[in-house]
Amino acid sequence: MSDQIILRVATKIIVPTILLFALYVQFHGDFGPGGGFQAGVIAAAAFVLYALVFGLRRTHRVLPTWVVRTCASAGVLLYGGVGLATMIGGAEFLNYNVLAHDPEHGQHYGILLVELGVMITVFGVMVTIFYFFAARGREDL
Amino acid sequence: MINHLPILQVIVPLMAAPVAALVRKRGVAWFITVLATWASLAIAVLLLLDVRDGGTIRYALGGWAAPWGIEYRVDTVSAYVLVIVAGIGAIVTPYALLSVRREIGVKQAPLFYSALLLCLCGLLGITITGDVFNLFVFLEISSISAYALIAMGPDRRALHAAYKYLIMGSIGATFIVIGIGMMYMMTGTLNMADLARLLPSVGGRTVTVAFAFLAVGISLKLALFPLHQWLPDAYAYAPSTVTAFLASTATKVAFYVLLRVVFSVFGVVFAFETMSLHWALLPLAIVAVLFASLTAVYQGNVKRLLAYSSVAQIGYMILGVSLATVTGLTAGLLHLFNHAVIKGALFLAMGAVMYRVGSVRIEAMQGLAKRMPWTMAAFVAGGFSLIGVPLTVGFVSKWYLVLGAIENDMWLVAFFVLVGSLLAVAYIWKVAEAAYFKDYIGDLDVREAPLGLLVPMWALVVANFYFGVDANLTVGVARQAAELLLGVGP
Numbered sequence: 001m002s003d004q005i006i007l008r009v010a011t012k013i014i015v016p017t018i019l020l021f022a023l024y025v026q027f028h029g030d031f032g033p034g035g036g037f038q039a040g041v042i043a044a045a046a047f048v049l050y051a052l053v054f055g056l057r058r059t060h061r062v063l064p065t066w067v068v069r070t071c072a073s074a075g076v077l078l079y080g081g082v083g084l085a086t087m088i089g090g091a092e093f094l095n096y097n098v099l100a101h102d103p104e105h106g107q108h109y110g111i112l113l114v115e116l117g118v119m120i121t122v123f124g125v126m127v128t129i130f131y132f133f134a135a136r137g138r139e140d141l
Numbered sequence: 142m143i144n145h146l147p148i149l150q151v152i153v154p155l156m157a158a159p160v161a162a163l164v165r166k167r168g169v170a171w172f173i174t175v176l177a178t179w180a181s182l183a184i185a186v187l188l189l190l191d192v193r194d195g196g197t198i199r200y201a202l203g204g205w206a207a208p209w210g211i212e213y214r215v216d217t218v219s220a221y222v223l224v225i226v227a228g229i230g231a232i233v234t235p236y237a238l239l240s241v242r243r244e245i246g247v248k249q250a251p252l253f254y255s256a257l258l259l260c261l262c263g264l265l266g267i268t269i270t271g272d273v274f275n276l277f278v279f280l281e282i283s284s285i286s287a288y289a290l291i292a293m294g295p296d297r298r299a300l301h302a303a304y305k306y307l308i309m310g311s312i313g314a315t316f317i318v319i320g321i322g323m324m325y326m327m328t329g330t331l332n333m334a335d336l337a338r339l340l341p342s343v344g345g346r347t348v349t350v351a352f353a354f355l356a357v358g359i360s361l362k363l364a365l366f367p368l369h370q371w372l373p374d375a376y377a378y379a380p381s382t383v384t385a386f387l388a389s390t391a392t393k394v395a396f397y398v399l400l401r402v403v404f405s406v407f408g409v410v411f412a413f414e415t416m417s418l419h420w421a422l423l424p425l426a427i428v429a430v431l432f433a434s435l436t437a438v439y440q441g442n443v444k445r446l447l448a449y450s451s452v453a454q455i456g457y458m459i460l461g462v463s464l465a466t467v468t469g470l471t472a473g474l475l476h477l478f479n480h481a482v483i484k485g486a487l488f489l490a491m492g493a494v495m496y497r498v499g500s501v502r503i504e505a506m507q508g509l510a511k512r513m514p515w516t517m518a519a520f521v522a523g524g525f526s527l528i529g530v531p532l533t534v535g536f537v538s539k540w541y542l543v544l545g546a547i548e549n550d551m552w553l554v555a556f557f558v559l560v561g562s563l564l565a566v567a568y569i570w571k572v573a574e575a576a577y578f579k580d581y582i583g584d585l586d587v588r589e590a591p592l593g594l595l596v597p598m599w600a601l602v603v604a605n606f607y608f609g610v611d612a613n614l615t616v617g618v619a620r621q622a623a624e625l626l627l628g629v630g631p
Contacts, residue, residue: 069162069163070163072159072162073159073160073162073163074159076155076156076158076159077156077159077160080152080155080156083148083152084152084156087145087148091204092145092148092200092201092202092203092204093145093148093152093200093202093203094202094203095203095204096203097204
């Protein structure tokens with residue numbers, strides 16, 4: 001579809017907006033509806049749209065497979081890492097109270113980091129699934 | 142760190158899984174897997190020792206006390222199952238190195254190990270958690286990774302088998318979550334201990350229906366006859382390591398879930414007196430033993446034969462539960478451990494045959510005992526144990542099962558257990574006859590399996606005889622667990 005100028009221009013405008021919205025959903029998740037899972041899916045949708053218009057080859061150049069795969073693992077490690085940090089801090093697994101001097105701040109940081117981990121993993125897995133389906137039967141990719 | 146053991150039990154494999162997926166070299170991924178599984182086993186053993194001395198261990202996740210937060214709860218029953226699952230994991234992973242090199246592609250191998258670790262994490266999580274919804278989440282983690290693992294099988298039919306398991310497994314999981322939802326609706330809690338406290342006072346039709354949904358859903362995961370359709374193909378076409386691992390752990394953990402839900406959540410009185418669960422389980426268990434054993438006799442693929450035998454063995458375990466006495470439940474729990482070591486040894490032997498010969502059909506095994514004496518000897522030794530020859534673990538569990546049946550004056554049930562054992566003789570003999578009394582006709586370059594495969598296999602065979610001769614430890618733990626479940630123990 002990359003010969004369609006309207007689609008091309010529109011995509012270039014929409015993709016950053018989608019990514020921004022994903023970050024909004026991510027970080028506003030404390031106060032309103034949203035959170036890591038939704039944000040991860042929305043962020044992945046931006047790349048799916050890009051791939052639909054500009055093709056898989058160019059998307060791979062923007063977002064190589066190894067990055068996506070690292071994301072899928074890194075999110076889980078971040079999540080578990082927060083848990084381990086709270087254990088080293090002397091509390092139970094995922095007891096965020098010990099992450100800062102003020103337990104209330106600790107809870108805040110903790111949930112932000114854990115949700116960030118969720119977002120990174122969900123994003124990675126979603127794009128991986130899309131890449132696999134889109135590349136089926138195509139030897140050149 | 143010692144008071145964090147319950148969470149470490151789950152977190153160690155969970156954290157090792159993404160690391161294994163990230164590395165490029167399959168040897169490194171394998172090494173991480175071995176480290177993680179052995180660490181899990183060490184944790185499980187420490188937990189069992191702790192529980193036997195000091196009673197139930199409780200761990201509140203995130204510092205939120207139960208019933209508001211998720212609670213991990215280790216008692217004798219869960220610690221016993223944890224040791225079995227982690228132990229099989231620790232024995233199977235060293236075996237995986239060579240077997241995976243033969244059966245799984247270079248690029249897929251790190252992902253394979255990652256999925257294996259996730260599956261282990263899920264199974265351990267199901268066992269350790271004291272929260273029914275958390276249990277469901279772990280059930281999904283273990284099932285989804287199991288589907289992926291089965292689909293990686295060397296045969297193309299593995300895909301179909303995994304798909305069938307996916308559909309059946311998802312139906313089972315849906316039933317379970319519907320049951321959990323109904324319990325939550327009636328009581329407003331998801332904590333098992335809290336549910337057990339509140340359920341008797343609410344009662345009513347919703348609770349009855351919740352019980353029915355849970356029983357059917359878990360039976361699907363457990364492969365209780367006639368819901369076992371997914372199991373034979375899944376076991377037959379999965380990679381050898383996966384078959385050995387899943388056959389010794391997945392259905393066992395589902396059995397544990399059944400015990401937890403029936404005895405710890407709903408309670409003996411509701412399950413067996415109000416709902417008459419034993420009249421549903423007892424006939425199905427007996428039919429499972431007879432029908433599955435009979436089907437096993439007619440199989441040409443030995444892995445499939447053993448898979449049908451697994452369905453029959455699940456029948457024995459359920460038979461123990463349906464007696465609802467200490468002896469019966471002890472027999473069921475004993476068979477949980479004993480069947481894990483029996484089937485583990487048998488499937489690892491088949492994995493070695495697959496490694497050298499490339500097929501596990503009976504025709505491919507003709508005269509193989511001359512070429513692979515140690516492997517076939519392990520198979521026959523495991524087979525003896527499956528039949529229940531004295532001095533093996535199979536004898537110990539059948540002894541208690543028959544004892545339990547006779548205690549209840551169910552002579553017919555005891556008779557069917559013995560008929561099942563005779564059928565086991567028939568299907569094991571079929572393989573043994575081909576291996577020992579036929580002439581070898583296969584390739585000339587087939588040799589004994591390498592030590593990397595023989596050592597884990599024989600470790601399980603030795604366990605079969607060791608715990609068959611000295612059954613004090615297993616019987617002691619199983620009896621303590623049974624008394625705890627029935628609420629009659631100290």
